[in-house]
Amino acid sequence: MFNFRKRLVTALAASAIAAIALSGCSPAASSAGSSAKASGGTLTIGTIVASTTFAVNNSAWANESPYLQAVYDTLLHSDPDGTVKPWLATKWSYNSDKTVLTMKLRDDVTFTDGTKFDADVAAKNLLRFRDGTSPQKAYLATLADAKAVDATTLQLTLSAPNPSLLSFLSQNPGLQESPAAFGTPDEKTTPVGSGPYVLDKKATVVGSTYVFTKNPRYWAPQQQHYAKLVMNVYSTPTAILNAIKGRQINGAPLTDNSTIPQIKGAGYTANGQQLNFFGLLLFDRAGTTTPALGDVRVRQAINYAFDRKAMLKAIGQGYGTVTSSIFSPDSSGYDKAMDSYYTYDVKKAKALLKEAGYGDGQITLTMPTSSGFTPATYALTKQYLGDVGIKVDEVNVAPTSFLGDLLAAKYGSTVMQLKAAPTTWETLTLDVLPKAGWNPFHTTDGTVDSLAKTIQTGSKDEATKAAQQLNEYIVKQAWFAPWYRPQQTYATDPNTSVQTQTGNAYPYLWNFVPKK
């Protein structure tokens, strides 16, 4: 006869052994259990996305920049304020029409596989990036050719001047990967660079925890502030907050500013910067699908309809700066006066609509709604526009189709948050020029084209003047109806000092330093 208790104990013991054995099967583990200390030993940071790929030609910047900066060098560096500085390229110069860039490269850099870095390698990397599928591929769209003049001289030929090229070469277009790794089966998960750290594949759990150890042969050891880097992926704001409160990480981006008081309470510093603008995008400036939007007075009325300070307080918890402009304060086109150009003025809005021939309720804007923004955002939008007599017809769009639908010009206007690019030219290529992705109706305007030409080809002073003129023109023409630039917050613990990076959600890796 079977002994029931014996069986039960046997079954439980077997389950326990299986559980332990299974846990041991895991290839690696998160190191999140250890507390963060200012030893200079380990920097543990939180990220909100995993690394999609380490293959440079397909790599993404912004949220993925920490992974790439750990293992790769870029041709140029940029300071926290965006000033471009030498790195693998020590000197550079343009020809007179800014279509040929010649760069002098370092001769003492070696990849971790032993391959030597030279101008030929740099040229191959640039051309490969241009032909790859990186989200930032368009940054090198005007790169006609790249070639090595000699081992340390690189020459880039452009089909048209690119005023932001040097800045771009400090981001993923400028990353340098060993050519021996090009096209190898594990290129996407096994980086081979010349950077300050090396991916520890054994300790890494892809998609969850990435561990990097110091590259012992790094040519710039002064940039290696830590012996080890750990990057933990947190998929929810709650998990980030808990990791902060538990002092498990030295730094992390906050995806929800309402948690700022809590992170300050935990002794962390909230490092703020403004990377985006939030508001309405008025795409259909020619009135193709929404005739009323073709009238500048209607677009201006929309701008006057919103109480931006109230929007910032209600939606952005007061963290940010109200604005009527899409230009970043870091860009040459920024003009502080444009931040307050449109005030909250219902009377003026109604008068403009009347002048344009539209009475109360005669304009209906069809706008997509997405779970990406709060219901309060849409409710306030509807309310403010309704107050001046503009109706809003909301169309619920699946989050998976939202971006695609907007960029395919399915809607003449929408609520949206977009990057306030750190350079004027990037702003133009993203949002303004006829071929810009966020100009889905391909609006063309003689004044815009002319000023853009000056920004592209003129001297620095000419370009700066034209950029500010362009900003003012776009604001007055009401191409957009921004409400505010929300604060992007990066939290750091008391043991870590950091400088935020203009235009990037994450501080650059070498700007994390243990506090003495």
Next chain:
Amino acid sequence: MLAFIARRILSGVVLVVAISVIAFLLLYAGGGDIARRLLGEDASAQTVAQKAHELGLDRPLFEQFGSWVAGVFHGDLGTSWFTSQPVGDAILSRLAVTLSLVFGATILIAVVSVILGVLAATRGGWIDGLVQVLSLIGTAIPGFLIALGLVVVFAINLGWFAPTGYVQFTDSPQGWLSSIALPVIALSLGGIAGVTQQIRGSMLDSLRQDYVRTLKSRGLSTRSVVLKHVLRNAAGPALAVLGVHFVGLLGGAVIIEQIFAIPGVGQVAVTATSQGDIPLVMGLVIATGILVVLLNLVVDLAQGWLNPKVRLS
């Protein structure tokens, strides 16, 4: 017995094939522009089209499904579009983490439920009342709220456990225990409430049977009657409930892993599904489908093992 196992495996295979087809169609129906989501809002339309071509998303649906099926038959589940990791590796590494949570929770549920259920049924009175109230509370409070409460009290305020992350057993047994303690407790409470009630009810039914009176009249101690005979008869239905809970725990792990940032199947399932990482989601569907089929088979066999009366010939 062998014919029974073969039939169950065959029906399991049909089930897994069916859910694979349905999952594939659903993913494509609600997938939207996957290449655009992969590249983000700043990528140009040309780059998006190039990426879609690279991923094979511009091919007819049946052709994409055919390629995926052919890959499966060759042991290749593809590569995650959002982490570049082979799907097989991603699932194996994460399944181990999730199963360690689920096994841990199952053991906790079994042990605590047996103790509470037996106590409630045999002692009655205020103990029974207390167990019933606790069971009601355990059933009523959602697991994620329990998890959040546990984190705040035991990880953040008291600092006894790590609030997030997972430590491998081979790296540090103590760290491993610390990293799974709170998730396992959060995962278990609902199950403890349900299984305790089941054991209590089955025990009470069995205690009223004639054979119990007979055994007692023959001079067997109450302890011996309860543990050797009554509990054994009550274990069958309880095991069935535990089996159902085991499958439910896999679902519960989805939320718990998110809260504790544990790199398990649940966490990756949520991320992959929201991103539209079709190769990874399809791999997860296959893996969890097979797991559930096997678990149900094991529960059926275990019931026969524990109670000869339900054994199949």
